[in-house]
Amino acid sequence: MIHLIVDSLSKRYGTRQVLSDLSFEAHAGRVLVITGPNGIGKSTLLRCLAGLERLSGGKASWLEKGVEWDAAAKRRRLGFLSPEMILYEELTGLENLRFFARLRGLPPDERVLRALLERVGLDGRREDPVGNYSSGMQQRLKWAFALQGEPQALVLDEPGITLDSDGFQLSGELVYESRERGTIVIVATNDTREIELGDGRVILG
Amino acid sequence: METPPPGTAAVSGWLGQAWAVLHKDLLTEIRVAAASTAVGMFALVTLAVVSYAVGSAPLDPVVEASLLWIVLFFSSSVGLSRTFVKEEETKTAIALRLTASPSVVLGGKLAFNCVLMLLLAILLVPLFLILMAVPVRSPLLFLVVLTVGLIGLAGGSTIIAAIIAKAKVKAPLFGALIFPVLMPLLLLLVQSTTHTFEGSSWSQVSSYLLGLVGFAGAMITVSFLLFDVVWES
Numbered sequence: 001m002i003h004l005i006v007d008s009l010s011k012r013y014g015t016r017q018v019l020s021d022l023s024f025e026a027h028a029g030r031v032l033v034i035t036g037p038n039g040i041g042k043s044t045l046l047r048c049l050a051g052l053e054r055l056s057g058g059k060a061s062w063l064e065k066g067v068e069w070d071a072a073a074k075r076r077r078l079g080f081l082s083p084e085m086i087l088y089e090e091l092t093g094l095e096n097l098r099f100f101a102r103l104r105g106l107p108p109d110e111r112v113l114r115a116l117l118e119r120v121g122l123d124g125r126r127e128d129p130v131g132n133y134s135s136g137m138q139q140r141l142k143w144a145f146a147l148q149g150e151p152q153a154l155v156l157d158e159p160g161i162t163l164d165s166d167g168f169q170l171s172g173e174l175v176y177e178s179r180e181r182g183t184i185v186i187v188a189t190n191d192t193r194e195i196e197l198g199d200g201r202v203i204l205g
Numbered sequence: 206m207e208t209p210p211p212g213t214a215a216v217s218g219w220l221g222q223a224w225a226v227l228h229k230d231l232l233t234e235i236r237v238a239a240a241s242t243a244v245g246m247f248a249l250v251t252l253a254v255v256s257y258a259v260g261s262a263p264l265d266p267v268v269e270a271s272l273l274w275i276v277l278f279f280s281s282s283v284g285l286s287r288t289f290v291k292e293e294e295t296k297t298a299i300a301l302r303l304t305a306s307p308s309v310v311l312g313g314k315l316a317f318n319c320v321l322m323l324l325l326a327i328l329l330v331p332l333f334l335i336l337m338a339v340p341v342r343s344p345l346l347f348l349v350v351l352t353v354g355l356i357g358l359a360g361g362s363t364i365i366a367a368i369i370a371k372a373k374v375k376a377p378l379f380g381a382l383i384f385p386v387l388m389p390l391l392l393l394l395v396q397s398t399t400h401t402f403e404g405s406s407w408s409q410v411s412s413y414l415l416g417l418v419g420f421a422g423a424m425i426t427v428s429f430l431l432f433d434v435v436w437e438s
Contacts, residue, residue, distance in 0.1 A: 052302055054438070072306065080303050086296040090233045102225040103304040129236075145300065 001028045001065070002077075002152045002184050004049070008058035011044055018044050021058070024202050026184050028152070031175060033195050034188040036204030042188040043084065043157050045204070049186060050080045050155045062153060076104050079146035082157035086138075089131030093122050093141050096130060097148065106149045120144045121170065135162040143174060154178050154185045160194055172197055219309060226305065226313020230288065231320065239291070240321060244284030248329045251276045256336040269339045270398035274391055276333065278358065280325055285362035286379045288314045289370035298370075307436040308429055311363070315425070318359040326355055342404025350401055350410070350417065354394045357421035361387045364428035367435045390420050 004026040011019040018041040026032040034042050047053045049060050051074050062069040062078070069077065087096045097113045106112075117123045120140040130138060139162045146154060160171040175197050178185050187194055195201070234241055255272055264272075292298040301310060330351065334341060341347045365386060369378045397413035407414075 050303065052299065075304055075306070078303075080299075082299070084296060085299040085303075087300060088229070088233065088297055089295070090236045091229070095232070099225055099229050100300065100304050103222050103301075103309065105222070 001182070003027055003063045004061070004153070004184055004186075005063065006049070006058070006060045009045070009048060009055060009060055010057035011041070011048055011053060012056040019048070019204075022202075022204075023058075026186060026200070028184055029179055029182045030199045031179050031185040031187060031197050033198030033201045034186065034204065035190055035195060035201060038190075040205040042204060043082065046080075046082065046155050046157045046186065046188050050074070050078060052080075064152070076106075076149060077151050078153045078155060079148065079151035080155045081142045081146040081159055083161055084157070085142065087130055087141055087145060090129060092127050092129055093117060093133070093144075094126040096141065097144060100145060101148060104149055116144045116147060117141075119147075119174075121167070136164055136167055139163050140167060140170075143171065147174065147178075150181065150183075151178075152183055154183050156186065157188045158191070158194075159187060159189070160191060168193070219306075219312070222305060222309040223312035223316065226301075226310060227316040227320070230313065230317040234317075234321075240284040240287040241324065243287070244280050244321060244325050245328060247283045248276060248280035248325055249332075251279060252329060252333055252336065256333075259337065261338075264337070266339075266402040267395065267399045269337060269402060270395045272337070273330070273333055273339075273398060274354070274394050276329065277322075277325065277355075278387070278391060280329065281322060281358050281362055282380065282383060284321060284325075285318045285359065286366040286369065286375065288317055288363065289366040290375055293370040302436070307433045310436060311367070311429060311432045314367075315359060315363045315428070318363050319356060322355040322359045326351060339402060341402060343401040343406075343410075346405075346407060346410055347398065347401035350394065350397045350414065353414070353417045353421055354390070354398075357390045357394075357417065357424060358387065360421055360424040360428060361390065364424070364431065364435070367432060386424075390417070390424070393417050393420065 006022060006024050009019055009022040034045060036042055044053065048055055051071060062074065091099065094113060094117065097116065098108055101108050101113065114123055114126065117126050120143045122137060122140050122144065125133065125137065130141060133141065146156065160168045163171055175185055175187065187197060189195060255276060292301060362383060365379060365382045368382065369375050372378050393413055393416045397410050397417060400410045400413065
């Protein structure tokens with residue numbers, strides 16, 4: 001079972017303190033929603049949890065059977081989705097997933113990749129360059145990227161952004177499916193529909 | 206020790222992952238041709254200007270060697286930084302950081318820059334030798350010096366590109382850092398290439414060659430040691 005402990009986490013850029021002395025926990029099979037006004041540090045917090053930022057103080061530990069994940073474990077077991085992240089526009093959707101599967105050390109099983117694309121509604125456009133995708137389609141591909149390898153932790157920054165109503169519904173379903181599978185899901189959002197997905201909430205600011 | 210999750214029997218090793226980065230960069234470059242076009246055009250224009258300016262005047266071998274490495278160095282400076290700068294500018298670096306170990310990224314990017322340098326040399330060096338009417342009296346030795354020199358240039362350029370990729374003013378910073386870092390390598394390259402033009406033997410060039418191999422090796426080793434901090438900061 002996976003368990004997240006955030007203890008006195010602080011993040012500072014130069015003299016600007018973004019996050020200060022933040023502590024909370026999250027557990028397997030639960031959805032934790034992070035809310036707060038714009039610019040308060042929700043995205044920064046998520047980057048810290050995903051290991052994309054060095055902490056200025058405190059600790060964020062992903063624990064599995066009491067053992068903390070190292071960087072390699074995070075790369076394989078943590079799914080991440082953010083508006084700040086872009087996938088390769090020169091590659092097709094399928095090529096993107098194939099590339100990241102190889103980097104994660106997952107078997108490059110085309111059926112698995114295609115099933116993932118089908119789940120997010122992109123199988124019909126799998127051979128198109130991502131640069132030709134609409135913003136909503138790119139968001140669906142980011143969802144497929146985040147779900148690769150059935151991660152035990154999902155860190156999602158505004159997962160429903162740019163999605164149409166069907167896509168938004170799909171985003172909610174994927175959050176619930178992940179929760180049912182025992183994944184820790186962390187969602188940063190101010191959208192009331194996404195806030196309702198949460199089993200718990202951390203309010204910043 | 207980390208145990209692989211179930212269903213990952215075909216876990217690829219470090220080489221396979223670095224190859225994936227190289228393959229992705231090659232595929233992207235074939236489709237967009239951003240770096241290769243910039244490097245190729247700069248090389249051809251520089252070579253045309255140099256050969257026009259020099260004309261049919263006979264040159265000292267050391268001048269010929271200097272001109273060759275000046276053209277190669279400045280041409281590589283134009284394109285080799287793209288490999289990391291593009292990842293940061295297009296925001297694809299985040300997905301790369303999330304999925305690949307730093308050494309895999311560096312290995313793949315270094316290999317890509319080596320391929321780019323090799324293609325540049327295949328295009329440029331024969332043209333340079335023909336247009337400038339340079340006789341290469343020790344051709345095998347010349348090829349060895351050229352190969353080690355290209356690897357050294359690619360190694361130095363790759364780590365400097367990684368360092369400047371997040372800076373706001375990238376090109377001037379790249380120029381300011383790359384020149385002092387690669388200066389010793391360039392001096393060794395000019396000296397050893399001069400010897401190959403003059404027809405020196407292996408024993409006469411061995412000390413330069415050792416210096417070149419040592420510098421390129423040290424550059425790449427230091428790159429791998431530093432890259433974790435550079436990539437994750």
